Amino acid sequence: MLNLNHPILQKLQKCHNLNTLKQVHAQMLTTGLSFQTYYLSHLLNTSSKFASTYAFTIFNHIPNPTLFLYNTLISSLTHHSDQIHLAFSLYNHILTHKTLQPNSFTFPSLFKACASHPWLQHGPPLHAHVLKFLQPPYDPFVQNSLLNFYAKYGKLCVSRYLFDQISEPDLATWNTMLAAYAQSASHVSYSTSFEDADMSLEALHLFCDMQLSQIKPNEVTLVALISACSNLGALSQGAWAHGYVLRNNLKLNRFVGTALVDMYSKCGCLNLACQLFDELSDRDTFCYNAMIGGFAVHGHGNQALELYRNMKLEDLVPDGATIVVTMFACSHGGLVEEGLEIFESMKGVHGMEPKLEHYGCLIDLLGRAGRLKEAEERLQDMPMKPNAILWRSLLGAAKLHGNLEMGEAALKHLIELEPETSGNYVLLSNMYASIGRWNDVRRVRMLMKDHGVDKLPGFSLVEINGAMHEFLTGDKAHPFSKEIYSKIGEINRRLLEYGHKPRTSEVLFDVEEEDKEDFLSYHSERLAIAFALIASSSSMPIRIIKNLRVCGDCHAITKLISAAYQRDIIVRDRNRFHHFKDGSCSCLDYW
């Protein structure tokens, strides 16, 4: 064991600059090699960047470093993103060394480093080295770091292939694979696409497989499972996972807690999310971010701001994500001045440099509030190149406030950046349709055709008695299809009595008025609502999850249904939640 009372180590503890460290180092070189090895590992275990940089300098003075020493130093260097290149240079030392070659301890930290940009490309060649230098069966640490790497590299199928090769996966291996599915799904976006849903469903299936094996889940397992439920909006399964934590005496630590707060919020149960958040004992910035984000997507701007201010009372410092969710809350709550103040405070108060996503929030904040000119100016003055999300935000604002010229300009940039994304064309096309410029609608349709773009099919999910039912626009595949369409007829007749006039301008195509009305009637969320009205208890709120944004007509009609049928309807669309109750919506028509 290392003697921590050794005078050189005592001096080392007091070193806070390079000059004093150099003096200590000179003394260290007078000691034996074994002491130097201990000394280095001690230095590295402090995990401070200063220490690992200095250890690297000292390392170069050691005549015959052992593989143990190389591995220790590589691992330490990979903990700091700006020193990863040093870790790889040491790895190359090993490769060129006459008598050394990498072992099972060398690879895991390197694969961890490869799991993030800009080191992703280094992963596959490193995998080849594993095959060259190690003998199967491979060490579980190496296998797990490989699974994790391929998931982050965007090759989830390779992770799964490697996972399937492992005859008896251990706890960490199950957890790695589960987390890979859950993270790949949420990573794409907050929306639910077919692919995201598939990945989250796969996580749920994998958890079932795990239960059939002899491996008992731990907190890490449950975090992945709960995240998958958040992505799917699967409340029953998420609540079951919460129950699992309690039944099995797993710790409700801040990881599990944050995942649950996020899950309840993304499944539409903001009250449960709040209750859980209040009960968490060791909250950190992540917990706050999840809760502020929850208030934000449910349209509770003031509560989000209150929490943002309160986190300082717990000595917690906001990070980049805190700013994003809080500005989102301001943007969707019409709290423009408050949002601007937070953006300005990033640099001034918190010493943070705004990133692309923060400018995104800023443009959305100004644009949504109708301050289009300012939004455009801020976009032009940004220190980095605007991405597609930013232009789409400006396009959305231009559409909302009827500024065609700005919309057209934004679309031009968008098509350059994302020629294959249908949503961009649809936004502009709807803008033309809303003012009856059908020739322009046709022109956009042609443009879509030229670029080989198809309109993304809209779909909605609704949970009835624990089972998820899926509907596409105009879908007739459901076993109760006949009843559903007949219910839609009844709803339409009833809403006419409420004075509803369909907003046919929302239909993308130039068709006869009556046909347009039909087309609107069969948007996927209408089918889902009609089915829920038939199949669920009248005392239960209807919960819908939609992959696209709700169209203006569906939004108007859902408000009326909530009054006419006295049902609370909660819709999670691509961006946020809409709580329909007694004829109005929580978004205050500001979405």
Add this chain to the structure above:
DNA sequence: TTAGGGTTAG
């Protein structure tokens, strides 16, 4: 000495 967990603009 080495692997697996929560939040984030449209």
